[in-house]
Amino acid sequence: FGTALAGAGGMFFWLREYLPRREQSRLLKSGAETANGWLHSKGLSLGIALATAGLLMVLIGVTVSIVRTIILFYGFKLTRTGEDLGRSWGMFTRHVSRLPRRRIQVVEIEQSPLRRFVGVALLRADTAGSIATRGQEGAHNTGRDVLVPLLPRADVDSLLPELFPGVALEPPHWHSISPLAIRREAMPGIWLCLIVSLGVIWALRATVVTAWPLGLLPLLGIPLFWWTSRAGWKQLGWALDGGLFRTRRGILSRSEHLVPLRNLQVVKVRQSPFDRRLRLLSLHVDTAGQTLTGGGPRLDHVPQEEGWELVRTLAQEAQRQRFRWEK
Numbered sequence: 001f002g003t004a005l006a007g008a009g010g011m012f013f014w015l016r017e018y019l020p021r022r023e024q025s026r027l028l029k030s031g032a033e034t035a036n037g038w039l040h041s042k043g044l045s046l047g048i049a050l051a052t053a054g055l056l057m058v059l060i061g062v063t064v065s066i067v068r069t070i071i072l073f074y075g076f077k078l079t080r081t082g083e084d085l086g087r088s089w090g091m092f093t094r095h096v097s098r099l100p101r102r103r104i105q106v107v108e109i110e111q112s113p114l115r116r117f118v119g120v121a122l123l124r125a126d127t128a129g130s131i132a133t134r135g136q137e138g139a140h141n142t143g144r145d146v147l148v149p150l151l152p153r154a155d156v157d158s159l160l161p162e163l164f165p166g167v168a169l170e171p172p173h174w175h176s177i178s179p180l181a182i183r184r185e186a187m188p189g190i191w192l193c194l195i196v197s198l199g200v201i202w203a204l205r206a207t208v209v210t211a212w213p214l215g216l217l218p219l220l221g222i223p224l225f226w227w228t229s230r231a232g233w234k235q236l237g238w239a240l241d242g243g244l245f246r247t248r249r250g251i252l253s254r255s256e257h258l259v260p261l262r263n264l265q266v267v268k269v270r271q272s273p274f275d276r277r278l279r280l281l282s283l284h285v286d287t288a289g290q291t292l293t294g295g296g297p298r299l300d301h302v303p304q305e306e307g308w309e310l311v312r313t314l315a316q317e318a319q320r321q322r323f324r325w326e327k
Helices: 002-018 021-042 044-072 113-118 153-163 180-204 209-235 273-278 304-320
Strands: 077-081 084-089 095-100 104-111 120-127 146-152 237-241 244-250 254-260 266-270 280-286 298-303
Touching: 084 146, 095 120, 104 113, 104 153, 113 120, 120 153, 146 153, 180 209, 180 273, 180 298, 209 244, 237 304, 266 304, 273 280, 280 304, 298 304
Parallel strands: none
Antiparallel strands: 077 084, 084 095, 104 120, 104 254, 120 146, 237 244, 244 254, 266 280, 280 298
């Protein structure tokens, strides 16, 4: 599809470069009339066929993903022996690994739309010095990054004490980020709708005069982008309770990162010129290992005063924690 799109784009620019404007208008009008007649001749059957093909592709993709997951994590077991967590999984190729609990740096609670629908979650974990090599023997291909592949979301909190020994877990008190995030996240989509609308109007100006209202159809995406940004803003947040720093994000797919304060290495603060103008900042927490969980906790669009106060609190809390290194 990408190759065909690139070829069509190259042909379009070639026509614009070497054909007179009158010939360009004639070809565009002829193509539009041909496409319109073909669609009218096919009628409802074409729409049904396209919708059916799209639905089948989605169902096949979901089915293949489910079957692959079942084969990969068949017979999964999570056990604890002393301070070590033992994992075993696999239908054809059997995997066995041991993970010292003290080396767990970050835990990610991940929920895809399908997992949210059935009320389960996937847990990933990063350990000190963990390295992910996507490809031949990458963690994402063998499941080594997955701590628990399938767990009811309501049971996740009861498992956390087994993952973070010595951390006094408490119900999280979530803090929201700045409402300015709604506008900032929606603006790229809004600009895209405006540019596409102007492009369609410009392309149709030489064909059918009454077809220009079609150029207004992309503007219908503006409310969708705004709603998406608002829904995402509601899910963005952070909590600092019981020795754990938590962040959450996502709309359809959601994820939550958990970091014990004793594992904090660096707290990075970033402010672009637009951030400084709006008195916002971005915050990123670095640990000894965060290659398998998407890069560790990160917060965007945090109010400047609240963000710097959070940075100071994280630094002070991390200093109070006793450093421990266990082999």
